[in-house]
Amino acid sequence: MTQFSFDLHSTDGKARTGIIHTPRGDIRTPAFMPVGTAATVKAMLPENVRATGADILLGNTYHLMLRPTAERIANLGGLHKFMNWERPILTDSGGFQVMSLSDLRKMSEQGVTFKSHIDGSLHEITPERSMEIQRLLGSDIVMCFDECTPHPAPKDVALKSMRMSMRWAQRSRDAFGDRPGHALFGIQQGSVFKDQREESAEALKAIGFEGYAVGGLAVGEGQETMFQVLDYAPDMLPADKPRYLMGVGKPDDLVGGVKRGIDMFDCVLPSRSGRTGQIFTRHGVLNIKNARHKDDPRPLDEACTCPACRSYSRAYLHHVFKAQEIIASMLMTWHNLHYYQELMAGMRDAIAAGTFDAFETQFHAQRAQGDIEPL
Amino acid sequence: MTQFSFDLHSTDGKARTGIIHTPRGDIRTPAFMPVGTAATVKAMLPENVRATGADILLGNTYHLMLRPTAERIANLGGLHKFMNWERPILTDSGGFQVMSLSDLRKMSEQGVTFKSHIDGSLHEITPERSMEIQRLLGSDIVMCFDECTPHPAPKDVALKSMRMSMRWAQRSRDAFGDRPGHALFGIQQGSVFKDQREESAEALKAIGFEGYAVGGLAVGEGQETMFQVLDYAPDMLPADKPRYLMGVGKPDDLVGGVKRGIDMFDCVLPSRSGRTGQIFTRHGVLNIKNARHKDDPRPLDEACTCPACRSYSRAYLHHVFKAQEIIASMLMTWHNLHYYQELMAGMRDAIAAGTFDAFETQFHAQRAQGDIEPL
Numbered sequence: 001m002t003q004f005s006f007d008l009h010s011t012d013g014k015a016r017t018g019i020i021h022t023p024r025g026d027i028r029t030p031a032f033m034p035v036g037t038a039a040t041v042k043a044m045l046p047e048n049v050r051a052t053g054a055d056i057l058l059g060n061t062y063h064l065m066l067r068p069t070a071e072r073i074a075n076l077g078g079l080h081k082f083m084n085w086e087r088p089i090l091t092d093s094g095g096f097q098v099m100s101l102s103d104l105r106k107m108s109e110q111g112v113t114f115k116s117h118i119d120g121s122l123h124e125i126t127p128e129r130s131m132e133i134q135r136l137l138g139s140d141i142v143m144c145f146d147e148c149t150p151h152p153a154p155k156d157v158a159l160k161s162m163r164m165s166m167r168w169a170q171r172s173r174d175a176f177g178d179r180p181g182h183a184l185f186g187i188q189q190g191s192v193f194k195d196q197r198e199e200s201a202e203a204l205k206a207i208g209f210e211g212y213a214v215g216g217l218a219v220g221e222g223q224e225t226m227f228q229v230l231d232y233a234p235d236m237l238p239a240d241k242p243r244y245l246m247g248v249g250k251p252d253d254l255v256g257g258v259k260r261g262i263d264m265f266d267c268v269l270p271s272r273s274g275r276t277g278q279i280f281t282r283h284g285v286l287n288i289k290n291a292r293h294k295d296d297p298r299p300l301d302e303a304c305t306c307p308a309c310r311s312y313s314r315a316y317l318h319h320v321f322k323a324q325e326i327i328a329s330m331l332m333t334w335h336n337l338h339y340y341q342e343l344m345a346g347m348r349d350a351i352a353a354g355t356f357d358a359f360e361t362q363f364h365a366q367r368a369q370g371d372i373e374p375l
Numbered sequence: 376m377t378q379f380s381f382d383l384h385s386t387d388g389k390a391r392t393g394i395i396h397t398p399r400g401d402i403r404t405p406a407f408m409p410v411g412t413a414a415t416v417k418a419m420l421p422e423n424v425r426a427t428g429a430d431i432l433l434g435n436t437y438h439l440m441l442r443p444t445a446e447r448i449a450n451l452g453g454l455h456k457f458m459n460w461e462r463p464i465l466t467d468s469g470g471f472q473v474m475s476l477s478d479l480r481k482m483s484e485q486g487v488t489f490k491s492h493i494d495g496s497l498h499e500i501t502p503e504r505s506m507e508i509q510r511l512l513g514s515d516i517v518m519c520f521d522e523c524t525p526h527p528a529p530k531d532v533a534l535k536s537m538r539m540s541m542r543w544a545q546r547s548r549d550a551f552g553d554r555p556g557h558a559l560f561g562i563q564q565g566s567v568f569k570d571q572r573e574e575s576a577e578a579l580k581a582i583g584f585e586g587y588a589v590g591g592l593a594v595g596e597g598q599e600t601m602f603q604v605l606d607y608a609p610d611m612l613p614a615d616k617p618r619y620l621m622g623v624g625k626p627d628d629l630v631g632g633v634k635r636g637i638d639m640f641d642c643v644l645p646s647r648s649g650r651t652g653q654i655f656t657r658h659g660v661l662n663i664k665n666a667r668h669k670d671d672p673r674p675l676d677e678a679c680t681c682p683a684c685r686s687y688s689r690a691y692l693h694h695v696f697k698a699q700e701i702i703a704s705m706l707m708t709w710h711n712l713h714y715y716q717e718l719m720a721g722m723r724d725a726i727a728a729g730t731f732d733a734f735e736t737q738f739h740a741q742r743a744q745g746d747i748e749p750l
Contacts, residue, residue, distance in 0.1 A: 039694065043701040045682070068669070068694040076672055076690050084686040294443070297451055307420070311459040315451050319414065319443040326418040329701055 004140075004183040004210055006242050010352045014234070014261040017351040020211075020242055022140050023181040024080070025087045027055040029242060030258045030351075032344045033090060033266040034337055038063045039073075039083040042271050043329040044337070046085040052306070052334065053341030056088040056141075058266040061133050062097035065123070066116045070136035078138030090141035090185075090266070093130045093172075096148045096247070107147070109164065127171035139182070143213065144172035146187045151219045158191035165189045165215075166203040173207050183210035185244060188237065191216055192229055201236035211242040214262070218247040227256050234261035251280055251343055255363055258347050259356070270340045274333030277321050281339060284367045288332065292374045293318040306338035307331065379515075379558040379585055381617050385727045389609070389636040392726040395586075395617055397515050398556040399455070400462045402430040404617060404638040405726075407629065407719045408465060409646060409712055413438045414448075414458040417646050418704040419712070421460040427681070427709065428716030431463040431516075433641040436508050437472035440498070441491045445511035453513030465516035465560075465641070468505045468547075471523045471622070482522070484539065502546035514557070518588065519547035521562045526596045533566035540564045540590075541578040548582050558585035560619060563612065566591055567604055576611035586617040589637070593622040602631050609636035626655055626718055630738055633722050634731065645715045649708030652696050656714060659742045663707065667749045668693040681713035682706065 006029075008018040020027040034041045034049055036057045041049050049057065059079055064070060073082050080086050095112070098105060102114035102123075111126030125133075130145035146165035149158050169186050176184045186204035190196030204212060214233050217226045226248075234243050244264035245257045254265055270280065277288040281301040286293075288300075293314040300309050300317070308317065308331035320328040343363075350359035381404075383393040395402040409416045409424055411432045416424050424432065434454055439445060448457050455461050470487070473480060477489035477498075486501030500508075505520035521540035524533050544561050551559045561579035565571030579587060589608050592601045601623075609618050619639035620632050629640055645655065652663040656676040661668075663675075668689040675684050675692070683692065683706035695703040718738075725734035 038698045038700055039691070040700045040702040043705075045702065045705065067698060068690070072670060072690070075670065076688060082688070082691055082694075084691075295447060295450065313451060313457070315443070315447070316414070316457055316459075319457075323413045323442060325413055325415045326701055326704055327415040327420065330418075330420065330705070 002181065004181055006211070006240065008240065010354075012351045012354050012356040013259065015258050015347070015351045015356045016261060016263060017348045018263070020088075020263075022088045022183075024089075024140055025055065027088055027264075028344075028348060029263040030254075030344055030347055031055060031264050032254065032340045033058045033264065034271060034340075035060070035266055035268045036083065036085070036089075037268070038067070039079060041333075041337075043275060043326070043333045044271070046083060048334060049085070049337065050087070052337040053345060054337070056090060057085055059089050059091045059137060059139065060097060061091050061094035061130060061137070062101065064091075064137060065094060065125075065133050066118050066121075070133040074136040074138070080138055088140040089138070091134045091137055091139035091143065092246075093143045093145040094125045094133065095130070095145050098125060099148065109167075111145070127168045128175040131172055131175040131177075135179070141183045141185060141211065142176060143185050144169045144187050144209075146189060146215060148219065149189050149191050149216045151191065151216070151221045153191050155191075155193055155196075158189075158193060159196055162189040162191070162196050162200050166200060169204060170207055173209070185209055185211040185213050185242075187213040187215040187246070188233060189216045190233075192221065192225060194232055197229065197233045198236055201233075205238060209241070211244060211264075212237040213244040213246050215246050217245065218249055218253075223250075223253060223256070226253070227260070230257060230260040230262070251340070252364075252367070254340075254343060255347065255360055258351075259360060270336035271333050274336045275329045277328070277332065279332060280336050281371070282366045283369055283371050286371045288314065288317050288321050288328075290318075296375055298372065298375075300335055301339075304335065304338065304342075306335045308335040377556065379556055381586070381615065383615065385729075387726045387729050387731040388634065390633050390722070390726045390731045391636060391638060392723045393638070395638075397463045397558075399515055400430065402463055402639075403719075403723060405629075405633045405719055405722055406430060406639050407715045408433045408639065408641040409715075410435070410641055410643045411458065411460070411464075412643070413442070414454060416708075416712075418650060418701070418708045419646070421458060423709060424460075424712065425462070427712040428720060429712070431465060432460055434464050434466045434512060434514065435472060436466050436469035436505060436512070437476065439466075439512060440469060440500075440508050441493055441496075445508040449511040449513070455513055463515040464513070466509045466512055466514035466518065467621075468518045468520040469500045469508065470505070470520050473500060474523065484542075486520070502543045503550040506547055506550040506552075510554070516558045516560060516586065517551060518560050519544045519562050519584075521564060521590060523594065524564050524566050524591045526566065526591070526594045528566050530566075530568055530571075533564075533568060534571055537564040537566070537571050537575050541575060544579060545582055548584070560584055560586040560588050560617075562588040562590040562621070563608060564591045565608075567596065567600060569607055572604065572608045573611055576608075580613060584616070586619060586639075587612040588619040588621050590621050592620065593624055593628075598625075598628060598631070601628070602635070605632060605635040605637070626715070627739075627742070629715075629718060630722065630735055633726075634735060645711035646708050649711045650704040652703070652707065654707060655711050656746070657741045658744055658746050661746045663689065663692050663696050663703075665693075671750055673747065673750075675710055676714075679710065679713065679717075681710045683710040
C-alpha cells in the first residue's frame with residue numbers, strides 16, 4: 001500500500017509545488033479542497049467536483065457526527081463510499097464549528113461539551129473523541145482537535161488558548177495511533193503574535209506530524225493582518241511537510257497564501273457564492289442577480305471551459321437565479337469551483353516554470369480590469 | 376429540412392409505437408415528456424435529462440411569458456438555445472396554468488386576462504397571442520389555446536366550454552400560419568361526455584392538425600373515470616397522427632394510457648416527487664424520508680442503472696434528503712425520470728414485439744410485490 005508522503009517538486013521564492021501521495025490518490029499542491037460539509041459538496045455530484053480538477057475534499061466532523069453520525073457512516077462502509085468520492089478526504093476536528101454553530105458550549109481542559117444545532121442533543125468532543133470520529137469516517141488526513149483562538153484576543157488569552165491546543169495536539173497524536181496510509185496534521189495557533197506562533201510550531205514539531213496547518217486565521221483579522229502573519233508563520237513549519245491554511249479563502253487570499261509558502265487551502269466561498277449568485281472570474285467578482293445581465297447573451301467568462309460558461313448565457317443564469325431554480329446553484333457552483341481549480345493549476349504551472357511573480361502580476365492586472373462592459 | 380411527420384411502426388391491441396420526426400430530432404412513441412417549466416427541468420442539467428432517454432421536453436408558456444418573457448427569449452435565440460436543449464420542445468398554450476396559478480382571471484370569447492402570480496402585472500392571452508408566444512419561444516410542437524374544462528362540470532357547462540375551445544382551435548390554426556417543420560396540435564375537450572368528445576373530435580378533424588391531444592383529463596376525476604373516457608376518446612382521433620394525453624401521470628396511468636392508444640404524455644410527477652422524496656421503482660412507490668432507510672446500504676432499485684442507484688445507498692439518499700441538501704433533489708429527480716423513460720422504452724419494445732399484455736401483467740405483478748423488505 002502507498003504510504004502518505006509529500007514530494008516537493010519545485011519552489012519559486014517561497015511558493016512551492018509538489019504532490020501529496022496517499023493510498024487513495026495523489027494531491028497536486030498547491031491544492032484547493034472544496035468543502036463537502038454534510039457528505040456532499042452542495043449542488044454538485046462528486047464526479048463533477050472531480051471534473052473541476054479537485055484531488056481532495058474536506059468533510060466536517062461536527063456536521064457528520066450529528067447527522068447521520070460517524071458510527072452510521074462507519075457501518076455503511078465509511079465516508080468515501082457513503083458519498084461516492086473515492087479520492088482523498090480531509091476532515092476537520094469539529095472544534096471550529098462547535099464554537100461557531102452549536103449552543104451552550106462549555107470548554108475545559110478535557111474538551112468541549114455542546115448542544116446540537118439540529119436537535120439540541122448533548123455531545124462532547126475531546127481530542128480522543130475527535131480522533132475516533134475521524135477514524136470512523138475513514139478520513140485520509142485527520143486534523144488535531146484544537147481551539148481556534150478568536151480574533152482579536154489579548155495576548156495572555158491567546159497564549160493560554162494556544163498552549164491548551166498544543167496539549168490537545170499531543171493527546172490527538174497519542175489517540176490517533178498507528179494508521180499506515182493515513183495522516184495526522186498538527187495545527188499552529190498563536191493568533192497574531194510571532195513569539196506564540198514560534199512556540200506553537202516548536203511544540204508541534206516536537207510531537208511530529210505528517211503535515212502542519214496554520215490555524216486561527218481568516219477569523220475576521222482581515223487580509224493585511226493575515227498576510228503579515230503568513231509572512232513568518234509558514235516558515236516556522238517543516239519545509240518537507242505539507243502546510244495547510246485552514247478556511248481560506250478569496251482568490252487573492254489563495255495567491256497571497258501560495259506566495260508565502262502554503263500548500264493547501266479549503267473554503268466554502270466558491271460553493272456558497274455559487275448559491276448566492278456571486279461569481280468569480282479572472283476579472284474579479286460579478287453578481288448574477290444584477291439587472292445588467294438580464295439580456296446579456298455572453299457567458300460569465302468567454303475563456304472559461306466550465307459547463308456554465310460553455311452552454312449558458314448570463315441572461316439564462318440571471319433568469320434561473322431570479323426564478324430560484326436549482327440549476328442556478330448547480331451551474332454557478334460548478335463555475336466557481338472550476339475557476340478555483342484553474343487558479344490553483346495556474347499557480348502550480350507558474351511555480352514549476354519559475355514564473356510565479358509574473359503570474360501574480362497578471363492575476364492582479366486582470367482583476368483590476370473588472371467585468372466586461374455591459375452591452 | 377425534415378418536415379414534421381409521424382410514422383406508426385407497430386400496434387398491439389390499441390397500443391401503438393412509432394416515431395415522430397422533427398427537424399430537431401426524432402421522438403420515439405409512446406413518449407414521456409419531462410416538464411421544464413421555467414426553462415429548466417428542475418434539479419437536472421439538460422444533458423442528464425437526455426441521458427435518461429428523453430427525446431422531447433415540455434415548456435410552459437404561462438411561466439415563460441411572465442419570466443423572462445417570450446420576447447426576451449426570442450432575442451436571445453429561442454428557448455432551445457436559452458436552456459441548452461437542442462432537441463424538440465412542446466409548449467402548452469398557457470391556458471391551463473392561467474386558470475390554476477394566476478389571480479383575477481377574466482375569461483371571454485376573446486381570451487383570458489389575468490394578473491401574474493409573480494408580480495401582479497396584468498396580461499392577456501388569446502389564441503392569437505398564445506400562437507405568437509409559442510412562435511417566439513421557437514416551440515416545435517405548439518398547442519392550441521383552449522379552456523381545460525374543470526371536473527366535475529354540468530353537461531351544459533362542459534358543452535359550452537368545449538364549443539368555445541373549438542372556436543379557439545380554429546383561431547389558433549389561423550394564427551399559427553405556415554411554419555414548415557413545426558406542428559400545431561388540437562385539443563379534444565368534452566369532459567366525461569362521450570357525445571361531446573365526439574363532437575369535439577369532429578370539429579378538430581375538420582380544421583386539421585399535425586397531432587391531437589386528449590385534454591380535460593387528470594383534473595381530479597380519478598383513474599377509473601379517466602380510463603372510461605380513454606376507452607373511447609382516442610379512437611375518435613385520427614389514427615395516423617400522434618395522440619397526446621396532457622398532464623398524465625402516474626406510472627400506471629401511463630401504462631393504461633398506452634394500452635388505450637395514447638402516444639405522448641407529460642407530467643411534473645417524476646420531477647416534483649424527486650424533490651419531495653417520493654421514489655418510483657418497479658416495485659411501486661417508496662418514501663425516502665421513512666426511517667426504515669436510515670441504515671439501508673442498498674440502492675433504491677438494484678436493477679436500475681441511474682446514477683442514484685449505481686452509486687448511492689438508500690441511507691445516503693435518506694441522509695441528504697433529511698439534511699435538505701440539493702443533491703437529494705438532483706439524484707432522486709434523475710432516478711424518477713430514468714424510471715419513467717425506462718417504463719416508456721419497455722412499453723415501446725413490448726408493442727413492437729406484440730407482447731404488451733404480458734408487459735402489463737408483469738408491470739402490475741412487480742408493483743403488487745411492493746418495496747423490498749427492510750433489513
